[in-house]
Amino acid sequence: MPTLDPRAGQQLEAYAAEVMRALGDAGVGVVLYGSAAGGDWVAGRSDINTAIVVRRAAVSALDALAPVIARWRPKGFALPVLLDQDQVAQASHLFPMELDDIRRQHRLLAGVNPFSTLATDDAALRRECAQEAFGKLLRLRAYYVEHAARPADLGGMMVESVKTFITVIRHLLRLRGVEEPRGFAAVLTAGEAVIGPLPAMRRVLEQRENNASADAPEVSELAGRYVDEVERLVGAVVAHCA
Numbered sequence: 374m375p376t377l378d379p380r381a382g383q384q385l386e387a388y389a390a391e392v393m394r395a396l397g398d399a400g401v402g403v404v405l406y407g408s409a410a411g412g413d414w415v416a417g418r419s420d421i422n423t424a425i426v427v428r429r430a431a432v433s434a435l436d437a438l439a440p441v442i443a444r445w446r447p448k449g450f451a452l453p454v455l456l457d458q459d460q461v462a463q464a465s466h467l468f469p470m471e472l473d474d475i476r477r478q479h480r481l482l483a484g485v486n487p488f489s490t491l492a493t494d495d496a497a498l499r500r501e502c503a504q505e506a507f508g509k510l511l512r513l514r515a516y517y518v519e520h521a522a523r524p525a526d527l528g529g530m531m532v533e534s535v536k537t538f539i540t541v542i543r544h545l546l547r548l549r550g551v552e553e554p555r556g557f558a559a560v561l562t563a564g565e566a567v568i569g570p571l572p573a574m575r576r577v578l579e580q581r582e583n584n585a586s587a588d589a590p591e592v593s594e595l596a597g598r599y600v601d602e603v604e605r606l607v608g609a610v611v612a613h614c615a
Contacts, residue, residue, distance in 0.1 A: 381409070385421070388445050389482035392425055395437045401426040401458050402484030406475040408536070411555065420451035424475055426487050430457050461487045469498040470505060470544055477553065495548065502544045503614035509537060510607040517600055524589040527596040531577045532586075538574065538603055539564070545610050557582075568609050573598035 389403040407422035427434045435455070442453065454471070456464060465472040476491045513534065520526035539557045542564035547553055554563045557578055565571050573595055580586060587595065 381421070384445075384448060385409075385482055388423070388441075388450065391441045391444075392438065393483045395441045396425075396427060396434060397437075399427050399429070399431075399434045399437070400484055401428060402486055403482045404475065404479045404486060404488060405482055406479040410480045411478045419449075421449050422451050422453075423482070424454040424456065424479070424488070426456050426458055426461060426484075428458055430455055430460075456487075458487060461491065465491055466494045466497050468501070469494050470501050470540075473498060473544070473547075474540065498544065499548055499614040502541065502548065503611050506541045506607045506610040506614075509534070509541070510603055513600060513603055517596065521593075521596075524592040524596075528580075528586055528592040531592075531596060531599050532581045535574055535577045535581055538606060539578070541610060542568070542606065545606075545613060548614060564606075568606055571602050571606075573602050 385405060392403050393400045402425075404424050404426075405421070406424060408419045409421045425438070438455070442450075446452070454475070461472075465476075472488075472491060473493045476488050476493065479486075479488055513530075516530055517527070520530065536557065539560050543553065543560045546560070546563055546567065549567065551563060551567070554560050558575075561571060561575060561578060576595060577599060586592075
């Protein structure tokens, strides 16, 4: 599975050092999470996701960070998650999917790691998983209706969204007591044991991992099957979590 190249690793070290230097005593820690912290990194497509924890997210801390973040954004760094030290535990109850994603796959870049002992609230995770899955389905339907005559747009939508829906599958597996597999392909395989075959999602994932695209006729046919599979996935999530 693809991982960060040495140049990206050097950039991460420089980024974390700049962040902590800018924050001074207000800085607690910087962690890398998401695909860049695991084995699903796709050069040229994947963002670099980081979480920055500060003693207090006062405007002075935000002002100190602003020029650093602005310098690194053009280099593929997504806007960071910014948290007060005391908000980490609170966020695990309010945004359990996001915090669980960070908890399960992250790497400390600088400072102290506030996520290593983070616990997940399963009841909150169940609620958010159902809400997020259903909300993303509604947006997917609307996008499909608007762009049905534009295969290139549909292709881009699928490649950009497949990671999100595989993340939903992973949370569903966790809530069903299935051991959490590593990597998008492994999660998809485990999800198929629960939901049934998902060949369209698998095809889209292959395109994402290979930075490839399909021709217009294939995209149009694939998009219809992709929407059908997402419908089935969301139905399984809502039935289990709602």
